[in-house]
Amino acid sequence: MQSGSLEGVLRSSRNAVEALGAEVPVEAVIQGPGVALLGAGSESGGAVTEAIAAGIRVLACGNSLRSAGIEAEELLPGVSVVPAAIAHLARRQWQGWAYVRL
Template sequence: MVIQVSDNDPAKWNLALNNAKNLQDDVGAANVDIEMVVYGPGINMLKLESPTGSRVADAMKANVKVVACENTLRAQKLSREDMLPAISYVPAGVTEIMKKQGEGWAYLRP
């Protein structure tokens, strides 16, 4: 499952994180790959001081991959040092989603 998070809203982030956890609980974490693709205003929730930072870290420990869009980082003049540790990066968030869908991944935008 690829989950798009492009909103700068802790409630939307918590919903997306809940969706990921519920999916893992329902089908078994070993039976599903989950990638959260973050771009646009949503990138703010991946900053070091993010109100959802601890939940993002917990999701990554549970094997949810979290990727940030490098186009968004450049546009917002952010560096990797501004971001939560252990997240991954892709050149373009929208392209990542398109690729995943082309590979047959289910798509979710909470």
């Protein structure tokens, strides 16, 4: 994932919050090489911070972090970690959440 791709995902997430209302939770689950863009000092830091301020939960896949050699403590403030993105997404769908892949 390139910086522009992550910023597009976060922009779409902000658009969802605006269209659906702040009471509808929105999560952006980042996995694979894209987790590197969630690290402190990332060029995408501003977009991540804005998304979090807009009420979007930005989540990093723990498996992807491990593969990339990134520790949770190295992530931007406000970014949370789920153990496995695929399992998190499956659970959310079982709970009735909609899944939109960008």
